[in-house]
Each structure stands twice: as C-alpha cells, then as structure tokens.
Amino acid sequence: MGSSEISWKLADHPKLPKGKTVAVVVLDGWGEASPDQYNCIHVAQTPTMDSLKQGALERWRLVKAHGKAVGLPTDDDMGNSEVGHNALGAGRIYAQGAQLVDLALASGKIYEGEGFKYIKECFDHGTLHLIGLLSDGGVHSRLDQLQLLLKGASENGAKRICVHILTDGRDVLDGSSVGFVETLEKDLLKLREKGVDAKIASGGGRMYVTMDRYENDWSVVKRGWDAQVLGEAPHKFQSAVEAVKKLREEPKANDQYLPPFVIVDESGKAVGPIVDGDAVVTLNFRADRMVMLAKALEYEDFDKFDRVRFPKIRYAGMLQYDGELKLPSHYLVSPPEIERTSGEYLVHNGIRTFACSETVKFGHVTFFWNGNRSGYFDPSMEEYVEIPSDSGITFNVKPKMKALEIAEKARDAILSRKFDQVRVNLPNGDMVGHTGDIEATIVACKAADNAVKIILDAIEQVGGIYVVTADHGNAEDMVKRNKSGQPLLDKKGDIQILTSHTLQPVPIAIGGPGLAPGVRFRNDVPDGGLANVAATVMNLHGFEAPSDYKPTLIEVVDN
Ligand SMILES: O=C(O)[C@H](O)COP(=O)(O)O
Numbered sequence: 001m002g003s004s005e006i007s008w009k010l011a012d013h014p015k016l017p018k019g020k021t022v023a024v025v026v027l028d029g030w031g032e033a034s035p036d037q038y039n040c041i042h043v044a045q046t047p048t049m050d051s052l053k054q055g056a057l058e059r060w061r062l063v064k065a066h067g068k069a070v071g072l073p074t075d076d077d078m079g080n081s082e083v084g085h086n087a088l089g090a091g092r093i094y095a096q097g098a099q100l101v102d103l104a105l106a107s108g109k110i111y112e113g114e115g116f117k118y119i120k121e122c123f124d125h126g127t128l129h130l131i132g133l134l135s136d137g138g139v140h141s142r143l144d145q146l147q148l149l150l151k152g153a154s155e156n157g158a159k160r161i162c163v164h165i166l167t168d169g170r171d172v173l174d175g176s177s178v179g180f181v182e183t184l185e186k187d188l189l190k191l192r193e194k195g196v197d198a199k200i201a202s203g204g205g206r207m208y209v210t211m212d213r214y215e216n217d218w219s220v221v222k223r224g225w226d227a228q229v230l231g232e233a234p235h236k237f238q239s240a241v242e243a244v245k246k247l248r249e250e251p252k253a254n255d256q257y258l259p260p261f262v263i264v265d266e267s268g269k270a271v272g273p274i275v276d277g278d279a280v281v282t283l284n285f286r287a288d289r290m291v292m293l294a295k296a297l298e299y300e301d302f303d304k305f306d307r308v309r310f311p312k313i314r315y316a317g318m319l320q321y322d323g324e325l326k327l328p329s330h331y332l333v334s335p336p337e338i339e340r341t342s343g344e345y346l347v348h349n350g351i352r353t354f355a356c357s358e359t360v361k362f363g364h365v366t367f368f369w370n371g372n373r374s375g376y377f378d379p380s381m382e383e384y385v386e387i388p389s390d391s392g393i394t395f396n397v398k399p400k401m402k403a404l405e406i407a408e409k410a411r412d413a414i415l416s417r418k419f420d421q422v423r424v425n426l427p428n429g430d431m432v433g434h435t436g437d438i439e440a441t442i443v444a445c446k447a448a449d450n451a452v453k454i455i456l457d458a459i460e461q462v463g464g465i466y467v468v469t470a471d472h473g474n475a476e477d478m479v480k481r482n483k484s485g486q487p488l489l490d491k492k493g494d495i496q497i498l499t500s501h502t503l504q505p506v507p508i509a510i511g512g513p514g515l516a517p518g519v520r521f522r523n524d525v526p527d528g529g530l531a532n533v534a535a536t537v538m539n540l541h542g543f544e545a546p547s548d549y550k551p552t553l554i555e556v557v558d559n
C-alpha cells in the first residue's frame with residue numbers, strides 16, 4: 001500500500017482526553033528477575049523505579065520482551081534492542097531478520113534471489129568473502145546460518161571462500177570465541193576436502209573491529225577494513241584458532257575487544273585480502289552494526305577514513321540494512337517490511353514528537369522505533385536530538401554515561417510544552433551490563449533511575465503522563481545460571497559472568513497527574529509483550545489504535 005492511500009486518521013478514544021504530554025521512557029537492558037547479588041537493578045539504589053512498582057499495583061506490570069513475542073525464531077532467543085524497539089514502535093509482531101534468513105536458507109530461496117545471483121557472477125574468477133559476527137548469539141548473526149551459507153555457496157559454484165570473523169563475547173559468554181572458531185575451521189576443512197579453497201582470512205573483536213554503530217567511531221571500521229580489504233593488521237598468525245587463543249592471553253583481553261589480526265601463509269603474506277573481481281557478503285542480519293561497513297564497501301564517494309584501495313567488488317548484505325538509503329543495494333534476503341508505525345500515525349494525528357538518546361542508542365529510539373526508517377516523518381512536527389556518546393572507552397569506565405544529559409533534554413522538551421510525546425532511551429543498564437562489570441553496572445542502574453526521576457518530575461509539573469518500560473533484560477542478571485537458578489562456575493571456580501541480554505520480561509509502568517483516574521492495566525492480556533505498548537501509548541494520547549495493532553494494555557474503569 002502506498003503511503004498516500006493509507007488512511008492515517010485515528011479514531012478518538014471514547015474515554016481518554018487528548019492534549020496531555022506523554023513521556024515514553026525506555027530503559028535499555030532493564031529486566032525483572034529475582035533479587036540476588038547478581039541482579040544489579042536490585043542491588044542498586046533505584047528509588048524511582050521501586051516506587052513505580054510498589055506505588056500503584058494496577059499501573060505496573062511485566063511484558064514479554066524475548067522470543068516469539070518480538071518476532072524471533074524461538075522462545076529461547078533473548079530479546080535485543082532492534083526487535084524490542086521495532087515492536088514497541090510498530091505495535092505488531094514482525095518475523096525478524098533471524099527468522100527470515102532461517103526460512104530463506106531452509107527453502108533454498110536465498111540462492112534463487114537477485115542478491116545471490118549478483119555475487120555469483122564473481123565465483124568463476126574471484127573469491128567470495130564472508131564478513132560477520134561469529135557466534136550463536138542470534139542477535140546480529142548465527143553460526144548455523146554461516147555454516148549453511150558456506151555449504152550452499154560452495155554447492156552453487158563458489159570455489160574460493162574467505163571468512164573474516166568478528167569474535168563476540170557480548171551476546172554470548174566471553175571466551176566462547178575459541179570454540180566457535182574451532183567449529184568453523186572444521187567446516188572449512190570439510191569444504192577443502194571437497195576441493196573448495198575455504199579458509200579464515202582475518203579477524204578481530206566485534207567492539208574494536210568493524211561493528212561500531214551510528215557513526216560513533218569510524219576508527220573501529222577502519223581497523224576492520226585494513227585487515228579484511230588490505231590484508232594489514234598488527235598481529236599475524238597462520239591459524240585463526242591460534243590467533244584467538246594467543247590474543248586472549250593478554251591480561252585484560254576479551255572476545256569483544258580482540259585486536260585485529262590477519263592470517264598469513266608461510267611467507268608472511270595475507271591469505272585473503274579483498275581485491276578487484278571478488279564478491280563480498282556481510283553475513284549479519286541485523287542492521288545497526290553493519291551499516292558503516294556497508295557504506296565503506298559500497299560508496300564511491302567516501303571520506304570517513306582513507307580506504308587506501310577501493311576494490312571493484314560485487315557486494316551484498318545478508319539483508320538490506322537501511323531501506324531509506326537503499327543500503328546495500330544488493331542483499332540476499334529481504335528485510336521485514338515494517339509499515340504504519342505508531343510514530344508515523346501519531347505525527348499524522350497532530351502529535352508533536354521529541355526523541356532523544358546518546359549516540360550509541362540514538363538509532364534505537366528513532367530508526368528502530370520507526371520501523372527501520374531514518375529521518376523525520378514530518379520535520380515540522382518532530383525533533384530528534386542525539387547527545388554524542390563517549391567513544392574509545394568501555395562504558396564501565398563511565399557508567400553514568402549521558403543519562404543526566406538525556407534526562408535534562410527530555411525535561412526541557414517537556415517543560416517547553418512544544419511536544420506531545422517526549423521519548424527517550426536510557427542506555428546505562430544495557431551498555432554497562434555488556435561489559436560484565438558488576439560494580440559499574442550497579443552505578444549504571446542508579447544513574448538510569450535518577451534520570452527517570454528527572455523526567456517524571458517534569459511530567460508532574462506539566463500535568464502529563466508517563467510510560468516507563470524497557471526493551472529487554474540485561475542488568476538484572478549478570479551471571480550464567482543452571483536450570484535451578486544457581487550461578488555456574490567456570491573451570492577455575494569463578495562465577496561465569498553473563499555479558500549478554502536475558503530472556504526476562506520487562507516492567508511497564510504508567511502514571512502521572514494527567515492520567516485519568518480510572519486507567520489501569522487490563523488483566524485479560526496476560527501474555528502482553530512489547531508490541532502491545534504502541535496501542536497503549538496511542539490511547540494515552542487520546543486515540544484508538546488501528547485495528548490490526550496488538551491490543552492495548554490498559555482499560556478505563558468508571559470510578
Ligand atoms: O549490539 C550490541 O551491543 C549487542 O549485540 C546487543 O545489544 P542491543 O540489542 O541492546 O543493542
């Protein structure tokens with residue numbers, strides 16, 4: 001349906017008034033879990049969030065934020081920012097990249113699509129390079145998908161394949177990189193036995209090499225470029241297993257931040273730089289941390305760093321990462337087509353919108369919230385503010401991040417009365433939780449709680465309404481546990497730190513002086529998830545949600 005044919009007019013809510021300022025606060029990585037010393041949200045002083053939970057029982061509840069509730073393949077898949085914010089903003093559940101790639105690989109349709117046909121042209125004379133995150137985290141990529149793609153590409157004519165790996169340790173346990181590389185090496189050996197020249201050509205830790213996002217730090221992408229394209233890196237090894245094991249021996253080394261390395265032959269020459277005539281596939285299905293590399297691989301005009309050499313290649317993304325920019329122009333699987341998001345509806349219905357976060361999460365409350373769409377729906381109605389994040393540090397060093405600045409921007413936007421919706425993402429619980437540093441994550445949670453207070457105080461002043469929720473869990477559980485919930489120990493007897501997200505539900509609280517007295521959470525949506533939030537927010541702005549949206553979480557009872 002073309003945008004002009006859509007009827008954007010929302011029906012008036014029969015009971016709820018218009019004209020209230022609504023603050024929508026997303027605490028990134030803030031789930032609900034049983035209280036113990038590894039639950040940083042529990043350990044931290046979080047008086048604001050505690051008061052929301054204890055204050056009004058009918059205005060606080062939990063919602064699902066993982067698995068099928070957010071369009072992931074199974075309920076064993078933890079939530080993440082992309083699918084969480086997509087669901088929050090779109091009000092419906094879409095099959096997400098992970099699942100779409102699974103289906104395309106299982107049916108073999110991936111090999112019949114335009115993207116694969118495009119890269120296949122290079123198979124006779126060139127090398128197929130696969131660049132991406134090597135783990136089974138399922139947030140940005142999955143090892144089993146890479147395995148299927150390797151097999152399928154070779155069966156479809158690829159004779160030389162180079163894999164450029166990015167080690168994880170963020171969506172999976174730190175240290176798991178070694179096992180993933182060993183598994184991949186076994187697969188590559190099998191391919192070599194079948195006559196395909198398949199090998200690992202370079203690598204590095206995802207947070208230090210390649211996978212920056214929202215243009216926070218181009219030097220990360222440059223490090224990857226130098227290794228993957230130019231075949232240059234400070235560390236050279238003849239085997240990737242050896243590389244990862246050796247580089248992990250450094251005292252503070254971890255999978256997320258391994259330095260870049262290239263694999264070399266006996267003469268010290270890089271085995272797989274990317275050259276003219278080659279094909280490249282970036283195998284991550286998730287967009288945010290691939291867009292920057294996609295620009296470097298695709299744009300003729302590019303000034304973010306000196307590429308030294310810009311090889312003439314055929315490049316395809318696993319998915320198209322940015323539908324507005326049409327980037328990359330070739331891709332193996334079509335991304336979910338998320339349309340008619342709540343943000344777009346609300347702007348069409350006169351809701352002036354303000355959105356803010358710091359760089360590392362800015363695209364979450366804008367691009368992901370708006371169904372993977374960048375830019376404004378109507379610049380005269382919207383203002384999006386990005387506060388520059390610190391770059392070049394791990395956030396346990398500065399766990400308060402820019403929470404205060406985000407809250408102050410939101411406060412000013414609320415008090416200005418120029419906006420009907422003021423939406424923020426507070427990154428602390430998530431970004432610091434990913435470092436695995438428990439002390440710092442406690443500080444982070446306190447900082448996020450304090451930011452919520454500033455926003456709620458502003459809402460109090462203007463007689464507005466607040467909705468406080470989260471996109472998935474992280475800081476509420478910092479250890480890997482056995483089935484009965486006990487922390488697991490590693491070989492040395494230390495607890496196994498969980499740097500990843502969790503499967504936990506997240507809280508949602510509503511309130512504020514502008515909330516009509518009879519509003520409460522319904523008890524007939526027990527399975528409610530993040531996708532039910534959009535209709536809820538539309539109601540709080542005085543509108544009914546479109547009929548195909550997931551049902552609202554609230555009802556209005558006559559007092
Ligand atoms: O990209 C990341 O930082 C992690 O893989 C997932 O975190 P996010 O989904 O909260 O961004």
Ligand SMILES: [Mn+2]
Pocket residue numbers: 028029080081082084430471472
């Ligand atoms: Mn998140």
Ligand SMILES: [Mn+2]
Pocket residue numbers: 029081430431434474501
């Ligand atoms: Mn995260």
